[in-house]
Amino acid sequence: MSDPPRRRSPTLKIVPGQSPDGSTKAPLLSVVIPVYNEEGIISSSVIALRENLRDLGYSFEILLAENGSRDRTVELAQELCARYTEVEYFSIGEPNYGRALKEGILRARGTFVVCDEIDLGDIDFYQRALERLIDGDAAMVVGSKTLPGAEDTRPMFRHVATMVYNGMLRVLLHFHGTDTHGMKAFRRDALVGTAGRCVVDKDVFASEFVIRAERERHPVVEIPVRVVEKRAPSINLTRRVPNVLRNLAQLTYVLRRVD
Ligand SMILES: Nc1nc2c(ncn2[C@@H]2O[C@H](COP(=O)(O)OP(=O)(O)OP(=O)(O)O)[C@@H](O)[C@H]2O)c(=O)[nH]1
Numbered sequence: 001m002s003d004p005p006r007r008r009s010p011t012l013k014i015v016p017g018q019s020p021d022g023s024t025k026a027p028l029l030s031v032v033i034p035v036y037n038e039e040g041i042i043s044s045s046v047i048a049l050r051e052n053l054r055d056l057g058y059s060f061e062i063l064l065a066e067n068g069s070r071d072r073t074v075e076l077a078q079e080l081c082a083r084y085t086e087v088e089y090f091s092i093g094e095p096n097y098g099r100a101l102k103e104g105i106l107r108a109r110g111t112f113v114v115c116d117e118i119d120l121g122d123i124d125f126y127q128r129a130l131e132r133l134i135d136g137d138a139a140m141v142v143g144s145k146t147l148p149g150a151e152d153t154r155p156m157f158r159h160v161a162t163m164v165y166n167g168m169l170r171v172l173l174h175f176h177g178t179d180t181h182g183m184k185a186f187r188r189d190a191l192v193g194t195a196g197r198c199v200v201d202k203d204v205f206a207s208e209f210v211i212r213a214e215r216e217r218h219p220v221v222e223i224p225v226r227v228v229e230k231r232a233p234s235i236n237l238t239r240r241v242p243n244v245l246r247n248l249a250q251l252t253y254v255l256r257r258v259d
């Protein structure tokens with residue numbers, strides 16, 4: 001039996017500064033950024049991103065999704081909210097990247113949502129991803145660190161870890177893409193339900209989200225990105241491995257049951 005046809009997103013006519021329905025209430029773009037112990041770069045990164053987004057010309061909101069920080073991240077996030085109307089912040093419980101990101105996606109109000117990281121903020125990705133989403137050929141755009149044309153300036157062992165992890169997703173979950181972590185953008189109406197159906201949190205949530213989108217036959221496209229981090233990751237890679245393997249086993253169990 002042949003595969004059912006892929007869904008296609010409608011082409012949108014976008015007026016800069018406005019939502020597609022002409023209202024100015026909900027922004028065109030929601031940016032969700034999980035943050036944890038980021039006192040060193042949170043203010044400068046959010047201020048720079050806000051400037052770059054203003055230059056793009058679309059209405060936007062920046063949602064800072066924090067949990068469990070032990071430094072001045074919360075205080076600085078509150079200062080940013082008080083200073084800039086486009087910036088919002090919420091804090092939930094224990095450190096958990098996936099839970100924070102999922103909650104941010106569920107709270108987002110924009111027509112389009114970009115999942116960013118506080119040490120990335122690659123405005124070139126925003127521009128290219130939004131073009132694909134507005135044009136309607138994609139419902140989700142994933143920034144890939146491993147596609148031809150990508151440039152990964154992180155240390156070699158982290159690049160290799162990305163390749164190994166991706167290989168595991170391909171073997172265990174029949175994933176067809178080349179990356180699930182890092183920057184991604186999507187149409188909220190098409191994908192918010194998919195995010196809500198994800199069951200695994202922490203690091204593996206991002207993978208589950210992309211893999212579910214692919215399985216639900218949403219048009220997911222990858223574009224190569226240049227990855228330049230503003231600082232080394234806050235959590236050591238080897239300390240993340242046991243948890244990632246546990247969550248991956250859980251995800252494999254859950255997704256194979258629905259196959
Ligand atoms: N809310 C929340 N954010 C987190 C947590 N851990 C990391 N982050 C944020 O997630 C983003 C990426 O974290 P990094 O420390 O740069 O990790 P990374 O290895 O580059 O992340 P990957 O792109 O997933 O490989 C940053 O914005 C962090 O502040 C967490 O436990 N909770």
Ligand SMILES: [Mg+2]
Binds near residue numbers: 229232233
């Ligand atoms: Mg990083």
